[in-house]
Structure formats: structure tokens, C-alpha cells
Amino acid sequence: MPPNHLSPAATPNGIHRCSILPTYLLRRLALDDDPHVADVAQRTIGFDTPWRERRIVVAERTQRKPRGLVPPDMVRRAKALDAGKRVQVTATLPAAPERSIHDANHSTSLPGQLVRAEGADPADDVAVNEAYDGLGATWSLLWTAYQRDSLDGKGLPLVATVHFDRGYDNAFWDGTQMVFGDGDGVYFDGFTSCIDVIGHELAHGLTQYTAGLTYVAQSGALNESVSDVFGILVKQMHENETAETSDWLIGEGLFTDRVKGVALRSMKAPGTAYDDPVLGRDPQPAHMDDFEDLPHDAEHDNGGVHTNSGIPNRAFYLAASALGGHAWERAGQIWFDTITAKGVPKDIDFAGFAARTVAAASKRYGKGTGVEEPGLRHSRGPARLDVVLPAKEARKDLLRHREHPPDIGGLRGMARQCRAALRQVCRDIHLPVDLRLG
Numbered sequence: 159m160p161p162n163h164l165s166p167a168a169t170p171n172g173i174h175r176c177s178i179l180p181t182y183l184l185r186r187l188a189l190d191d192d193p194h195v196a197d198v199a200q201r202t203i204g205f206d207t208p209w210r211e212r213r214i215v216v217a218e219r220t221q222r223k224p225r226g227l228v229p230p231d232m233v234r235r236a237k238a239l240d241a242g243k244r245v246q247v248t249a250t251l252p253a254a255p256e257r258s259i260h261d262a263n264h265s266t267s268l269p270g271q272l273v274r275a276e277g278a279d280p281a282d283d284v285a286v287n288e289a290y291d292g293l294g295a296t297w298s299l300l301w302t303a304y305q306r307d308s309l310d311g312k313g314l315p316l317v318a319t320v321h322f323d324r325g326y327d328n329a330f331w332d333g334t335q336m337v338f339g340d341g342d343g344v345y346f347d348g349f350t351s352c353i354d355v356i357g358h359e360l361a362h363g364l365t366q367y368t369a370g371l372t373y374v375a376q377s378g379a380l381n382e383s384v385s386d387v388f389g390i391l392v393k394q395m396h397e398n399e400t401a402e403t404s405d406w407l408i409g410e411g412l413f414t415d416r417v418k419g420v421a422l423r424s425m426k427a428p429g430t431a432y433d434d435p436v437l438g439r440d441p442q443p444a445h446m447d448d449f450e451d452l453p454h455d456a457e458h459d460n461g462g463v464h465t466n467s468g469i470p471n472r473a474f475y476l477a478a479s480a481l482g483g484h485a486w487e488r489a490g491q492i493w494f495d496t497i498t499a500k501g502v503p504k505d506i507d508f509a510g511f512a513a514r515t516v517a518a519a520s521k522r523y524g525k526g527t528g529v530e531e532p533g534l535r536h537s538r539g540p541a542r543l544d545v546v547l548p549a550k551e552a553r554k555d556l557l558r559h560r561e562h563p564p565d566i567g568g569l570r571g572m573a574r575q576c577r578a579a580l581r582q583v584c585r586d587i588h589l590p591v592d593l594r595l596g
């Protein structure tokens with residue numbers, strides 16, 4: 159592939175470029191006393207901005223042409239069998255990742271020089287191997303948990319470039335490949351060091367090929383949140399962590415010791431990840447009362463997409479914790495089903511997404527026991543929940559399952575448990591939504 163020299167005016171496909179760092183953090187760094195840090199941050203912003211503006215995303219769905227002898231519907235049904243049979247399917251299908259890692263040698267030419275192809279021995283360069291392993295871990299999550307072959311479901315090769323620019327303070331998915339900076343070395347270490355950051359960026363590719371959530375306002379915050387969700391799931395599967403043992407931190411290890419903070423974001427406790435004299439305070443809200451209604455322009459992070467993502471992030475954490483165990487199995491499956499379902503509006507809001515998670519749980523696990531489910535009364539006024547919920551049954555059910563996790567095979571009980579958990583989540587994040595139809 160010939161080098162594709164990028165100018166700030168265009169991405170290879172002219173659409174997506176999703177960075178892990180929001181501009182508001184970079185702006186703070188640009189004011190730093192250390193001229194090296196300020197210079198690096200300014201260059202990063204200069205490089206980012208024009209692309210960010212172009213990102214009022216017309217995220218293209220890929221063409222869905224039928225391929226192969228077996229009709230896609232039949233393949234899908236075969237893959238949707240229960241977990242035990244799924245393992246068999248996994249073992250017999252010849253899918254594998256196709257990774258290539260390139261070195262930009264501190265230039266901005268992409269993809270740069272190929273330094274490690276699929277199956278090749280580890281390189282001498284730590285960043286190369288971290289990128290290779292992170293891409294592999296992301297591919298493994300998609301394949302082993304959801305039987306999806308790469309981001310597009312069709313084995314899309316995973317391409318990454320390391321050592322992009324000099325001291326570049328970001329990592330991003332440009333619509334076709336991953337790009338990693340080395341960080342300024344003062345506030346940020348290299349961006350290949352966090353497996354969840356790699357998963358986050360690749361998940362922007364997953365969203366691009368599925369729901370195509372518009373990168374502005376609530377759908378943009380959902381786009382960001384979906385990336386954090388699959389980013390943390392990549393890390394949890396790689397470390398074999400459960401909802402209970404995970405730290406639920408995104409970008410833990412990105413900051414140097416100089417920064418007062420543990421990570422870029424906390425899904426468990428949004429708004430608590432850092433509080434630093436230079437970088438400021440983590441601005442993420444944890445519920446709708448603190449939703450930031452910002453202008454929908456690049457100057458305001460497209461309506462606060464990296465800020466308001468704290469709310470759906472916490473929703474996922476709460477759902478995964480209520481359901482317990484490996485978060486990629488049930489909560490992750492519901493979120494995966496939600497973004498890969500047909501007909502998701504690209505500008506969907508939080509309430510619409512919540513309703514679709516309930517619908518996805520019902521579709522996957524069945525309608526439950528037929529017992530009347532408690533509902534939430536829709537409140538048009540303030541963003542506070544008006545609870546009809548006798549919810550006694552739902553709550554009792556949830557509590558019982560917390561103590562005695564249900565048999566995975568008990569799908570009907572599972573449907574009820576999932577729906578109850580998702581309704582409770584909406585109460586916890588103060589999201590007014592009618593989920594009775596789920």
C-alpha cells in the first residue's frame with residue numbers, strides 16, 4: 159500500500175476521526191509552563207481540529223451484500239445458539255485476525271513502514287508489540303463473545319501505526335486504521351500502553367460499521383460511551399476480570415506520575431478520574447440531573463460527547479454489576495445486540511437507546527415469564543424519574559439473583575432479570591423513559 163500522506167484537511171475517507179483525548183484537555187496542556195508540553199499540545203490540537211470539524215459524521219454503513227453459499231440468516235441463526243453450541247461453532251470456523259503494525263517514524267505519513275505483520279515474531283519495539291496485542295485482544299473479544307469477525311463482521315484487516323508525529327498526545331481511529339502517538343512524556347505516556355484505549359478506538363470502527371451513531375450531542379455521547387464499553391470489555395476479557403473485580407477505568411496508566419488522577423475516565427464513578435492543577439477536574443456527569451447541554455460545535459466537543467458519555471458509561475457499569483460475572487456475557491451482549499440491530503436511528507438519544515437495550519434483552523432471552531412487568535412512567539418535564547414502580551417484584555427478583563446468580567440456561571428468568579436491571583439503571587441515572595414496551 160503506498161503511503162497515504164495525511165493533511166489536516168482530510169482523512170483517508172473524509173469522515174471519522176475519533177480521538178481518545180478531548181480537546182478541552184489538550185487546551186489546558188497548551189497553556190503549560192513547560193514549552194515542550196505546550197508545543198506538543200498545540201501541534202496536536204492543530205492537527206486534530208480540522209478533522210474534528212469534518213466529523214459531523216455521515217457514518218456510512220457498509221454495503222451489506224450477501225456472501226457465500228449459506229444465506230446470512232442461516233449463519234446468524236446457527237451462531238445464535240446457546241453458549242455451549244456457540245463454542246463448537248467458534249472452534250470450527252476458520253476465522254483469525256489479520257493485523258499489520260506500521261511505524262510512522264515520528265512523521266505524519268500513514269500508514270508508515272510495515273514493522274510487524276500477522277503471525278510475525280515480536281519486534282524489539284514495545285509500542286509495536288503493545289499495538290499488535292491490543293488489536294488481537296479486541297478482535298478476540300468480538301469473535302469469542304459475539305462471533306463477529308472483526309469490526310465489519312467480514313474480517314476487516316486491522317491496521318495500526320505507532321510513533322505518529324513527535325510527542326503526539328493522542329490516539330485515534332481515522333475511519334480506516336488506528337494511530338498512536340507517543341505522548342509528551344511529561345503528562346502523557348505512550349498511547350499503546352492501555353489495552354482499553356486500543357479497544358476504545360477500534361470500537362469507533364465497530365460503531366461506524368453498525369449503528370453509525372452521529373458524533374454530536376446525545377448520539378455522540380453514546381458513540382463515545384459504546385467505545386468505552388467495548389474498550390473496558392477488551393481489558394476485562396484480557397485480564398479475566400468480572401464486573402466486581404474490574405476497576406472500570408478507561409486509560410489507567412496513560413497519565414505520568416506528575417498528574418493527580420488515576421485515569422481519563424471512570425465508568426463506575428464518572429467525574430472522579432482526575433483532579434489536577436494543570437489538567438483540571440474530570441467533568442463527567444453521573445446522571446441526567448448534571449447533563450451538560452452544550453453547543454453542538456467543535457469548540458464544545460460536539461455538544462460534550464466526551465463529557466456526557468459519563469451517563470451511559472455509568473448505566474453500563476450498573477447493568478453489568480446488577481447482572482454480575484463477566485460483563486461481556488450479558489450486559490455486553492445486550493449492548494452489542496443494541497448497536498448491531500437494524501434500524502437504530504443514527505441520532506438516537508439516551509432514552510431511545512435505553513429502550514432498545516430492553517428490547518434487545520427481550521429478543522435474545524425471550525419475553526420472560528409473562529408476569530406483568532412494572533414500568534416507569536414517562537415524565538416530560540424535568541429530567542427526573544417519576545417512578546410508578548411498584549417494582550417490588552423486579553427489585554426482589556434482582557436482589558435474589560444477586561445472591562444466587564441464575565442458571566445461564568434459564569433464558570426466561572434471564573430476560574426478566576435483564577429487563578429489571580435495565581429499568582433500575584434508568585432510575586439510577588435519572589433518565590425518564592418508558593420501558594414498558596421492552
Ligand SMILES: [Zn+2]
Nearest residue numbers: 176177178385
Ligand atoms: Zn472516542
